Amino acid sequence: MATKKKTTLIITEKPQAAEKIAAALSDAKDEKITSKDKVSYYEFERDGRRILVGCAVGHLFGIQQIVARGPFPNFEVEWKPAHEKKGREYTKRYYDVLKKLVKQADEFIVATDFDVEGEVIGWNVVRFIAGKKAEKDAKRMKFSSLTKEELEKAFEKPQETLEWGAAIAGETRHYIDWFYGINLSRGLMKALSTTGKFRILSIGRVQGPALKIIVDRELEIKNFEPEAYWQIFLQVKDSKGQKIEVMHPKDLTKKSELLKFKHLKDKKGDAKTDVREEKVAPPVPFDLTTLQTECYRLFGLTPAQTSKVAQNLYLGGAISYPRTSSQKYPKEIGYDKILKRLKKHTQLVKYAVNKKPTEGKKEDPAHPAVYPTGESKKKIGEQERKVYDLIVKRFISCFCAAGMVDHKKIVVDVGGLRFNVKGLQIKDKGWMNVYPHRFKEEKVPTINGAVDVKEIRTEEKQTKPPRRYSPASLVRELEKKNLGTKATRAAIVETLYSRGYVQEKSMEATELGIKMEATLRNYAPEILDEELTRSMSIELEKLQVAKKDLDKKEKKVLDRAKKEVTKLAKGIGDNLEKIGKSLEKASAAVYEKERKANTLTKCPKCGKGNLRIMYGKKFKRYFVSCDAYPKCKTTYSLPPNGKMTPFRDKEGNLEMCQECGFPLLMSFKRGKRPWKFCFNPECKTNEEWVKKKEEFKAGLGAKKAKEKKV
Numbered sequence: 001m002a003t004k005k006k007t008t009l010i011i012t013e014k015p016q017a018a019e020k021i022a023a024a025l026s027d028a029k030d031e032k033i034t035s036k037d038k039v040s041y042y043e044f045e046r047d048g049r050r051i052l053v054g055c056a057v058g059h060l061f062g063i064q065q066i067v068a069r070g071p072f073p074n075f076e077v078e079w080k081p082a083h084e085k086k087g088r089e090y091t092k093r094y095y096d097v098l099k100k101l102v103k104q105a106d107e108f109i110v111a112t113d114f115d116v117e118g119e120v121i122g123w124n125v126v127r128f129i130a131g132k133k134a135e136k137d138a139k140r141m142k143f144s145s146l147t148k149e150e151l152e153k154a155f156e157k158p159q160e161t162l163e164w165g166a167a168i169a170g171e172t173r174h175y176i177d178w179f180y181g182i183n184l185s186r187g188l189m190k191a192l193s194t195t196g197k198f199r200i201l202s203i204g205r206v207q208g209p210a211l212k213i214i215v216d217r218e219l220e221i222k223n224f225e226p227e228a229y230w231q232i233f234l235q236v237k238d239s240k241g242q243k244i245e246v247m248h249p250k251d252l253t254k255k256s257e258l259l260k261f262k263h264l265k266d267k268k269g270d271a272k273t274d275v276r277e278e279k280v281a282p283p284v285p286f287d288l289t290t291l292q293t294e295c296y297r298l299f300g301l302t303p304a305q306t307s308k309v310a311q312n313l314y315l316g317g318a319i320s321y322p323r324t325s326s327q328k329y330p331k332e333i334g335y336d337k338i339l340k341r342l343k344k345h346t347q348l349v350k351y352a353v354n355k356k357p358t359e360g361k362k363e364d365p366a367h368p369a370v371y372p373t374g375e376s377k378k379k380i381g382e383q384e385r386k387v388y389d390l391i392v393k394r395f396i397s398c399f400c401a402a403g404m405v406d407h408k409k410i411v412v413d414v415g416g417l418r419f420n421v422k423g424l425q426i427k428d429k430g431w432m433n434v435y436p437h438r439f440k441e442e443k444v445p446t447i448n449g450a451v452d453v454k455e456i457r458t459e460e461k462q463t464k465p466p467r468r469y470s471p472a473s474l475v476r477e478l479e480k481k482n483l484g485t486k487a488t489r490a491a492i493v494e495t496l497y498s499r500g501y502v503q504e505k506s507m508e509a510t511e512l513g514i515k516m517e518a519t520l521r522n523y524a525p526e527i528l529d530e531e532l533t534r535s536m537s538i539e540l541e542k543l544q545v546a547k548k549d550l551d552k553k554e555k556k557v558l559d560r561a562k563k564e565v566t567k568l569a570k571g572i573g574d575n576l577e578k579i580g581k582s583l584e585k586a587s588a589a590v591y592e593k594e595r596k597a598n599t600l601t602k603c604p605k606c607g608k609g610n611l612r613i614m615y616g617k618k619f620k621r622y623f624v625s626c627d628a629y630p631k632c633k634t635t636y637s638l639p640p641n642g643k644m645t646p647f648r649d650k651e652g653n654l655e656m657c658q659e660c661g662f663p664l665l666m667s668f669k670r671g672k673r674p675w676k677f678c679f680n681p682e683c684k685t686n687e688e689w690v691k692k693k694e695e696f697k698a699g700l701g702a703k704k705a706k707e708k709k710v
């Protein structure tokens with residue numbers, strides 16, 4: 001009898017990563033095995049070892065309270081399978097397959113994304129599914145891109161243990177985020193419920209300071225009193241007939257100052273043109289925040305959208321790991337090799353004349369700056385293509401020559417008063433041949449010597465309030481203030497929107513956002529304090545690189561968090577009614593707005609009421625019903641679990657189904673792409689779906705009948 005082959009189980013973070021890793025390590029000779037509920041794993045042999053590659057689907061475990069309706073604040077929490085939570089049921093299929101696979105394995109390698117979150121995902125699979133021994137012995141594959149060569153290297157030389165600092169720091173962050181976020185959010189909702197109202201409210205350790213940044217800016221804008229100021233322009237002409245308009249460089253704040261310029265018309269002046277040459281260095285490599293900022297500037301993508309697109313590109317092997325703070329490309333990534341591969345995609349590589357790339361100041365111990373691997377994904381969507389293209393251009397431009405720009409300045413002196421105008425000309429494009437730059441050419445003539453003043457023009461202007469933050473500039477501000485992590489900042493921005501605290505593209509604080517900030521300032525001010533959040537972040541960063549006494553250090557951070565949350569919870573708990581009152585009106589205003597946004601078209605049954613998307617608290621799912629209820633009882637069920645919104649075009653008009661004329665809806669579901677659909681069960685577009693549902697029901701019936709017989 002042949003002895004059983006030694007079996008290694010590689011645990012990945014996402015299905016696509018499992019597929020890539022299996023293909024890389026097996027020379028594409030892996031066998032793909034798909035379970036009946038459509039979760040795949042891979043099996044192959046390598047150097048006489050049997051290898052299984054299985055996957056998680058992000059977090060398979062989450063922090064939950066040990067008993068429902070615990071004390072307030074509640075610190076009695078533990079890791080539980082994520083599938084026990086509403087909306088995350090889909091993770092069970094992955095959990096089950098891994099459970100089966102661990103039984104066959106005698107060695108474990110964690111190959112999740114190499115960062116804090118990835119470490120926690122991998123650690124939880126190993127300790128809660130494979131067990132104590134596996135936890136101690138598990139090895140760790142470290143890689144920054146899903147390319148064959150890097151994966152093979154990572155597999156041949158894995159780290160002997162998990163990255164314990166990252167694992168413990170990650171776990172600690174999950175705990176304290178729960179302590180703050182769940183406890184305080186519950187407190188706020190409880191406070192609101194004293195007025196008989198319900199609304200999902202939340203506040204958190206990073207969300208608090210982020211909200212304060214937005215509200216502070218909003219109040220600054222609200223309290224801003226514009227002041228008038230004046231600008232003076234002269235039109236001058238030289239002896240050759242060249243004309244140019246020059247401006248007085250100082251804004252005049254008093255109208256009386258204008259008199260000083262009145263007499264200048266028809267006077268003679270003296271012009272002088274200076275040209276200053278500037279060498280413009282190429283941009284530095286992309287860290288995540290810069291990538292997000294640039295994608296917002298150029299394509300209008302929110303930081304969360306950019307993160308998602310970049311993650312897809314990474315999983316497809318097209319780019320390196322995007323969640324990085326680094327602005328450096330180490331030479332190990334193989335500059336020449338990548339540039340050579342990129343040649344197949346773009347002619348622009350010819351501008352890459354330097355052997356070494358530029359580099360920025362920021363560093364990241366885990367990953368290099370974002371770079372294209374040169375291995376292109378076959379199928380690629382519109383957004384992915386744009387973002388990929390930009391990453392390629394950024395990479396190439398880091399190897400390009402500096403650009404040369406001429407700054408031209410004409411200064412005109414009229415009786416001791418000086419005026420000027422500036423021009424700009426790109427003389428040598430260098431890297432600007434490759435990357436979308438911000439320089440705008442402004443042509444001005446060269447004028448020297450005597451000029452005549454032909455015309456005087458004044459412009460009255462108003463000082464402007466500071467600008468609101470955009471999703472991208474808020475992410476940048478949070479990073480600058482060391483609030484949140486590169487993995488969480490984009491999500492914080494999204495939460496501010498989904499809670500109704502902000503609206504519009506340039507983030508305008510709503511009445512509810514302003515009220516929430518004011519209320520917290522009164523009763524639990526520390527939750528808004530960025531200093532506290534930052535010092536907690538620093539503790540977590542220290543934990544991440546710590547080598548010993550990790551458990552003790554974790555406990556210390558948690559104890560501090562508990563103490564702070566207890567104090568905040570007391571501030572809320574002691575003032576429930578006051579807080580409720582304070583939030584009631586603003587909450588109602590947001591509710592009214594949402595109600596309007598969720599209203600669809602006239603009810604086809606009664607013709608009087610309007611159909612509206614509703615959320616059923618009891619069954620925790622969305623449905624469509626007629627707002628003439630209870631007179632009209634028309635309802636339509638919607639698919640479970642997703643968040644449903646009407647599908648609107650850019651002008652805000654509802655888009656209708658081509659087949660039946662019902663308004664179309666969008667479903668946003670975790671782990672799935674947004675999906676546009678018609679909710680009319682009688683619509684042709686739903687025929688197949690309805691048929692399937694009926695078949696499924698019939699099948700279940702038959703199965704039940706059979707079971708009964710036995």
Ligand SMILES: [Zn+2]
Binds near residue numbers: 603633634
């Ligand atoms: Zn109706």
Ligand SMILES: [Zn+2]
Binds near residue numbers: 658659660679
């Ligand atoms: Zn339809």
